[in-house]
Amino acid sequence: MSTLDDEPGGTPVVYALHENADWWPPFERAFREAGVPVREWNLVEGSFDPASAPPEGIFWSRISASAPSRGHDHSKDYARSVLSWLESSGRRTVNGRSTIEFEVSKVAQLAALRAAGIDAPETVAVIGAGGLRDAARRFEGRPFITKHNQGGKGLGVRRFDSVAEFETALDAGELDEPVDGITLLQEYVRPAGGFITRVEIVGGEFVYAIAADTIHGGFQLCPADACAIDATTGLPIAPPGAEAAPEPGQRLFTLRRDVDTAFAERLAQFTRDLGIEIAGIEFIESADGRRVVYDINTNTNYNADVEAEADSSGPASIARYLGALLRERYPA
Ligand SMILES: Nc1ncnc2c1ncn2[C@@H]1O[C@H](COP(=O)(O)OP(=O)(O)O)[C@@H](O)[C@H]1O
Ligand SMILES: [Mg+2]
Missing domain, CATH: 3.30.470.20 (ATP-grasp fold, B domain)
Structure with missing residues (x-):
């Protein structure tokens, strides 16, 4: 489903907001086994009326930072828009409007970790490419890595053992431009x-x-x-x-x-x-x-080998958790 216009309404279900069909089958199976009704809501392209009433249900966002690597450049802002609409309309979201900001920003993650007193790697966020050379000097004499602020799948992660090596890569145009223009330089932790x-x-x-x-x-x-x-x-x-x-x-x-x-x-x-x-x-x-x-x-x-070995299951835990939220909000 790409818009809510083709949504028949009726019985409340769990809606899974995502943009990558390839990742869906293990979740489909887990919901089926748990007997929890679920419907995919594919946030790649579509339309909705922000003044209308959303359908009833529980809305789980699985929007991924790596969406642009699949050509889904608009999914992040599509999700922001839809989640704002759902939450303003009083719907129960899971990993909703505020969570997506953590998904798409490692700066937001690192700042929150520090605020909670959790050790996080020393990092400089460089906005635009102009300041990269200067910012790297801070890591002179120790290994450091580059990564994208909006990452996922190890995008833009590369290790450098000296500033000179980094400058050579910069001069050769080897560093990919991050989708949000923000590159992180970070201490390498072995x-x-x-x-x-x-x-x-x-x-x-x-x-x-x-x-x-x-x-x-x-x-x-x-x-x-x-x-x-x-x-x-x-x-x-x-x-x-x-x-x-x-x-x-x-x-x-x-x-x-x-x-x-x-x-x-x-x-x-x-x-x-x-x-x-x-x-x-x-x-x-x-x-x-x-x-x-x-x-x-x-x-x-969730990795299939690990799932086979573990006493508990990621997708099954999610299906159970969302199923409980659905029953709690819409008692039979
Ligand atoms: N500061 C670091 N020091 C050493 N290795 C790192 C560091 N940050 C990331 N890595 C390695 O790079 C991988 C990808 O980095 P990560 O920050 O998880 O980005 P992504 O969001 O793309 O998964 C990590 O799983 C880890 O193996
Ligand atoms: Mg990672």
């Missing part, structure tokens, strides 16, 4: 064990944590993506930032059973304080004993 941790939260509750292998997986850790394969050798290619090519069939994502649950609970409390109801929060345990939180995702594509 993961002590060669992995990052991602804590999954649904309805403000910790579900499980995964470890993602950065030695073989590098910076592009979209759990839904398969590794790229070299067409001539048929072997996996080392992704950007990886230190070694993955072995054929190697799992880059595993369940992390030994995560510090007190820390996971602290992150869950952080999302509750911000009104973010569904999140995946990434952190690095560094060689010097820091626990550095660097990415707040307000949607997750």
Whole structure:
């Protein structure tokens, strides 16, 4: 459905606002198994009347920062408009109007982390390309990375070991322009064990944590993506930032059973304080004993191998949570 005009009305359902059909099947299945009625609302192109009454239901936004990488440049502002309309009309949204600002801005994420007293990487946000050279001097003598303020899928993440190396890349025009014009320069935090941790939260509750292998997986850790394969050798290619090519069939994502649950609970409390109801929060345990939180995702594509191994399920937790909200608001 691209507009609400073709919405028949009637029984309230859960509406899933998103822009990538490829990511939908595991959620469709989870809602079906939970017996919760769900309808996709594809926010790529469409129209609506902001003075009209929206349909009744629970509105869950899964709009992703990486939408422009799929040619969906307008999804962010489409979602902002629709969520404003829904909330002004008194509808219950999940990951609503205020959450999308965290999804599309790492600056907003880092500022909120700092305000909550959570360690986050030292970062400079550079608006426009003109100030990049000067801003990089702050990291002289230590490795740093570039990333896009509106990221997702490791967009624009690249490591530099010196300012000179960065200047060479700049001069060669190798840095992609971010969609919002904001590039982050950030201290490189070396993961002590060669992995990052991602804590999954649904309805403000910790579900499980995964470890993602950065030695073989590098910076592009979209759990839904398969590794790229070299067409001539048929072997996996080392992704950007990886230190070694993955072995054929190697799992880059595993369940992390030994995560510090007190820390996971602290992150869950952080999302509750911000009104973010569904999140995946990434952190690095560094060689010097820091626990550095660097990415707040307000949607997750749950990895199938991890889902098979874990005692709980991301999509099932979401279906149950949204189903409960639906029943609470529209009792039979
Ligand atoms: N400050 C950092 N130091 C070291 N590695 C980092 C840092 N920030 C990000 N990375 C690596 O790059 C990956 C992508 O960065 P991230 O901030 O999560 O962007 P995205 O929103 O695109 O996922 C991370 O999963 C991690 O492996
Ligand atoms: Mg990330």
